[in-house]
Amino acid sequence: MSLAVAVVDATEPGNVGTIARSMKNFGFSELLLVDPPELDPDGEAYGFAGQAREDVLPNARVIQFEELVAEYHTVGCTAVTNEDPTKHTRYPFSTPRELADGLDGVEADTAIVFGRERVGLTNDELAELDEICSIPASEDYPVLNLGQAATIVLYELRTLTLDSTQHPDQRHERAEEAAIEGLHDQFADFLVAIDHPEEKRPKVRRLWRRLLGRAHPTGREARTLRGLFRKAAQRATGERSDRDDR
Amino acid sequence: MSLAVAVVDATEPGNVGTIARSMKNFGFSELLLVDPPELDPDGEAYGFAGQAREDVLPNARVIQFEELVAEYHTVGCTAVTNEDPTKHTRYPFSTPRELADGLDGVEADTAIVFGRERVGLTNDELAELDEICSIPASEDYPVLNLGQAATIVLYELRTLTLDSTQHPDQRHERAEEAAIEGLHDQFADFLVAIDHPEEKRPKVRRLWRRLLGRAHPTGREARTLRGLFRKAAQRATGERSDRDDR
Numbered sequence: 001m002s003l004a005v006a007v008v009d010a011t012e013p014g015n016v017g018t019i020a021r022s023m024k025n026f027g028f029s030e031l032l033l034v035d036p037p038e039l040d041p042d043g044e045a046y047g048f049a050g051q052a053r054e055d056v057l058p059n060a061r062v063i064q065f066e067e068l069v070a071e072y073h074t075v076g077c078t079a080v081t082n083e084d085p086t087k088h089t090r091y092p093f094s095t096p097r098e099l100a101d102g103l104d105g106v107e108a109d110t111a112i113v114f115g116r117e118r119v120g121l122t123n124d125e126l127a128e129l130d131e132i133c134s135i136p137a138s139e140d141y142p143v144l145n146l147g148q149a150a151t152i153v154l155y156e157l158r159t160l161t162l163d164s165t166q167h168p169d170q171r172h173e174r175a176e177e178a179a180i181e182g183l184h185d186q187f188a189d190f191l192v193a194i195d196h197p198e199e200k201r202p203k204v205r206r207l208w209r210r211l212l213g214r215a216h217p218t219g220r221e222a223r224t225l226r227g228l229f230r231k232a233a234q235r236a237t238g239e240r241s242d243r244d245d246r
Numbered sequence: 247m248s249l250a251v252a253v254v255d256a257t258e259p260g261n262v263g264t265i266a267r268s269m270k271n272f273g274f275s276e277l278l279l280v281d282p283p284e285l286d287p288d289g290e291a292y293g294f295a296g297q298a299r300e301d302v303l304p305n306a307r308v309i310q311f312e313e314l315v316a317e318y319h320t321v322g323c324t325a326v327t328n329e330d331p332t333k334h335t336r337y338p339f340s341t342p343r344e345l346a347d348g349l350d351g352v353e354a355d356t357a358i359v360f361g362r363e364r365v366g367l368t369n370d371e372l373a374e375l376d377e378i379c380s381i382p383a384s385e386d387y388p389v390l391n392l393g394q395a396a397t398i399v400l401y402e403l404r405t406l407t408l409d410s411t412q413h414p415d416q417r418h419e420r421a422e423e424a425a426i427e428g429l430h431d432q433f434a435d436f437l438v439a440i441d442h443p444e445e446k447r448p449k450v451r452r453l454w455r456r457l458l459g460r461a462h463p464t465g466r467e468a469r470t471l472r473g474l475f476r477k478a479a480q481r482a483t484g485e486r487s488d489r490d491d492r
Contacts, residue, residue, distance in 0.1 A: 142412035166388035172338035
């Protein structure tokens with residue numbers, strides 16, 4: 001599947017640049033422009049595009065709306081949806097996350113279509129497009145800036161365009177269970193060493209177990225804390241650790 | 247829980263305005279500014295803020311970084327994370343969606359903290375903050391524009407701030423099952439009426455069942471198509487519908 005982004009009748013070059021940057025951030029490369037503003041290489045479009053000024057923006061293709069409809073499976077994005085299910089211009093619609101699920105595995109040249117600032121896509125334009133997508137937002141003020149709306153939809157569709165992200169595979173390396181239990185044992189010894197009242201020890205050990213249970217310590221965190229409690233216990237009982245004697 | 251947004255040392259008033267607008271779009275109201283640029287009521291901050299120029303932006307509070315750390319549970323947002331789990335400045339971290347899950351049900355005055363353009367939050371700043379959040383993006387170019395990054399995080403946290411969205415409760419009113427089966431019966435009659443080869447009818451009925459099965463027709467869609475097939479069948483067999491005789 002190819003996933004293109006189409007912007008219809010934008011007036012602010014800066015918005016086109018912002019969209020180009022978000023495209024590059026989320027693995028999109030094909031930008032289609034219907035009736036675009038002039039994109040001066042020294043102006044705001046290139047100024048806002050970040051590294052997309054090198055490829056996405058200069059490679060953008062100017063296209064007629066009719067060509068867009070003819071060549072692509074089209075998804076029109078709008079903040080304003082129908083309540084009345086008998087009217088099909090803006091109904092039924094998907095949220096961006098549902099759209100990502102719906103397009104997953106579908107082989108189709110697809111264009112995600114965003115409309116002009118202020119009024120978005122018109123009813124006549126939406127009627128020509130195949131699917132409708134709408135970002136859930138505050139009912140008091142659901143209309144996002146054009147660049148922000150495109151960024152959110154592309155963020156949700158990233159699962160279709162990116163094989164991997166900048167994140168390490170393991171975002172949170174949890175300590176081995178044995179290391180965590182070792183820390184709990186050390187904590188128990190520590191309570192004895194600092195002479196915490198015996199009858200209160202089970203309760204405070206339970207409190208500590210709950211806190212660590214929620215925090216999922218990393219290996220480094222578990223080792224470091226265990227070392228601190230060992231050292232504190234030794235100091236409290238007047239011992240010296242081997243390490244300190246070296 | 248209160249959820250505030252903090253922006254540290256931004257230089258572009260337009261970015262502050264964009265963030266204020268996204269805050270209003272996703273149900274946030276408390277904007278905290280550390281070392282902000284001048285926000286001229288006739289300048290870009292107010293120009294980009296949309297309806298947030300009425301409340302979020304004029305109500306923004308200028309605050310010292312140390313006050314922010316002291317008064318709030320803080321979440322620092324950064325594109326650049328650690329790979330090495332023994333270094334804790336940028337590790338472990340959550341994605342925005344995980345952050346929303348993690349904060350759900352927690353009673354705490356929380357501030358989501360975004361850094362300056364270009365370099366984001368510094369290591370020294372991140373070290374003072376309680377949690378780290380990072381948006382998954384292209385490994386080739388993971389650094390989003392400040393306004394775009396804030397918009398995505400606020401979008402993901404909307405479930406904590408919005409009771410309802412602009413969308414109708416039912417985003418897709420599926421037809422009653424009986425109406426869809428009625429359409430299938432009508433389609434079968436239609437195949438007979440247009441004299442589609444008898445041996446091919448089961449296959450094309452199956453094809454039609456699969457297509458409707460994926461599309462989940464609305465009541466209106468099912469009724470309209472049923473009417474069209476009925477009319478076509480009548481025309482094909484030379485009948486006239488009652489309606490046409492009226």
